Amino acid sequence: xxxxxxxLPLPVTGAGYAVTAVTTWYSVRRINQQExxxxxxxxxxxxxAAFFVASWIHVPVPxxxxxxxxxxxxxxxxxxxxxxxILIGLFFQAVMFGHGGLTTLGINAMIMGLPAIVxxxxxxxxxxxxxxxxxxxxxxxxxxxxxxxxxxxxxxVVILLTNLPAEIDVVSEKAAIYALAIAHIPLIxxxxxxxxxxTTFLRRVRPGVLDGV
Amino acid sequence: xxxxxxxxxALGVVALGLAAPLPVSAHGVNLEYTSDVTIExxxxxxxxxxxxxxxxxxxxxxxxxxxxxxxxxxxxxxFSFVPDTSMPGTWDVQVRLAGHGGIIHIxxxxxxxxxxxxxxxxxxxxxxxxxxxxWGAVGTALYFSRRRKA
Numbered sequence: 001x002x003x004x005x006x007x008l009p010l011p012v013t014g015a016g017y018a019v020t021a022v023t024t025w026y027s028v029r030r031i032n033q034q035e036x037x038x039x040x041x042x043x044x045x046x047x048x049a050a051f052f053v054a055s056w057i058h059v060p061v062p063x064x065x066x067x068x069x070x071x072x073x074x075x076x077x078x079x080x081x082x083x084x085x086i087l088i089g090l091f092f093q094a095v096m097f098g099h100g101g102l103t104t105l106g107i108n109a110m111i112m113g114l115p116a117i118v119x120x121x122x123x124x125x126x127x128x129x130x131x132x133x134x135x136x137x138x139x140x141x142x143x144x145x146x147x148x149x150x151x152x153x154x155x156x157v158v159i160l161l162t163n164l165p166a167e168i169d170v171v172s173e174k175a176a177i178y179a180l181a182i183a184h185i186p187l188i189x190x191x192x193x194x195x196x197x198x199t200t201f202l203r204r205v206r207p208g209v210l211d212g213v
Numbered sequence: 214x215x216x217x218x219x220x221x222x223a224l225g226v227v228a229l230g231l232a233a234p235l236p237v238s239a240h241g242v243n244l245e246y247t248s249d250v251t252i253e254x255x256x257x258x259x260x261x262x263x264x265x266x267x268x269x270x271x272x273x274x275x276x277x278x279x280x281x282x283x284x285x286x287x288x289x290x291x292f293s294f295v296p297d298t299s300m301p302g303t304w305d306v307q308v309r310l311a312g313h314g315g316i317i318h319i320x321x322x323x324x325x326x327x328x329x330x331x332x333x334x335x336x337x338x339x340x341x342x343x344x345x346x347x348w349g350a351v352g353t354a355l356y357f358s359r360r361r362k363a
Contacts, residue, residue, distance in 0.1 A: 003312055004313065004314060004315055005315075005316070006307060006314070006315070006316045007309060007312055007313075007314060038357055041353070041354070041357040042353070042354035042355070042357045042358040043354075045350045045351070045353040045354040045357070046350060046351065046354050048350050049346065049347045049350035049351065052343070052346055052347070052350070053343060053347065056339075056343065058260045060260075060262075065258065065260045065262055092346050096334075096339065096342045096343065096346065097259070097339065098259065098315075099259075156312065160311075160312040167270055167279075167280045167283060168268045168270060168283065168309065169268055169283070169285070172266065172268065172285075173268060173309070173310075173311070176266070176310050176311035177311045177312060179311065180311035180312070180313075
């Protein structure tokens with residue numbers, strides 16, 4: 001899911017940085033408007049660590065192998081903290097694992113961070129119409145994970161397909177991109193299941209964690 | 214098994230017999246050699262899976278924008294090519310498959326060691342670095358969750 005250096009043309013990576021800068025600014029503004037902006041920092045910090053490590057856990061799906069992203073989970077649990085958390089996690093992944101790159105940090109934050117904000121709004125729907133129940137938390141947690149991962153895969157595919165360089169074999173690269181997208185379909189549901197499991201578990205054990213989101 | 218060896222020996226004798234009558238008449242010697250360096254690239258994901266059928270683009274040192282050669286990796290993620298040694302410098306080889314990939318910079322003529330963009334860390338090093346980052350995050354969490362003094 002991480003686009004490395006040298007794959008995309010410079011203007012596209014620049015646009016990615018611009019979108020990420022604006023989104024980070026908006027996220028931080030929303031965080032500052034909260035009553036106590038520091039309250040959710042521990043939660044955000046721990047989930048940043050989870051996000052950072054998740055990309056190291058490979059799930060083999062022939063012909064390739066995929067890794068967990070957890071952006072839906074971060075969005076559901078963190079709200080607007082998710083975007084800065086993902087940005088920091090991606091930075092460390094790029095520097096330490098070589099997953100993604102520094103020039104593409106903006107575009108990768110866009111691919112994984114924007115769907116996290118969508119996941120946040122989906123997860124909030126559990127409170128609508130008659131209040132939150134364990135079942136609704138599970139259902140909307142699942143949807144948050146599925147939709148976030150689905151949008152990420154779609155963004156990844158669209159950005160790559162619209163920026164294919166002329167000198168490579170476009171047909172086989174397109175086929176490879178589609179194959180990779182298909183390999184990610186199981187991951188979409190795995191992410192949904194993980195998000196549902198974690199949110200319902202937290203609601204049972206420490207409901208306070210879900211208060212703010 | 215033994216029969217096979219006899220066949221081989223017989224073939225060898227026949228080959229020698231064919232080679233022997235060739236005329237060795239000239240006394241002037243004309244020696245030529247070419248020292249082509251074949252560069253073989255192996256492309257793998259960091260999970261160890263070879264990047265089968267990945268697209269390879271080779272850029273010569275004098276032009277970073279127009280590909281000098283394009284090709285495809287084999288099933289094992291291997292690709293080899295012979296660079297033009299009249300163009301010494303750094304040859305850039307890009308490998309990509311479904312939006313994943315990287316660039317390796319290969320010096321031709323002069324140095325012989327190649328280094329790619331990502332440092333070749335061992336699993337232990339990566340584990341240690343990850344542990345540091347995770348501890349940094351846990352430390353941040355602990356710092357912000359401590360009780361505030363009234």
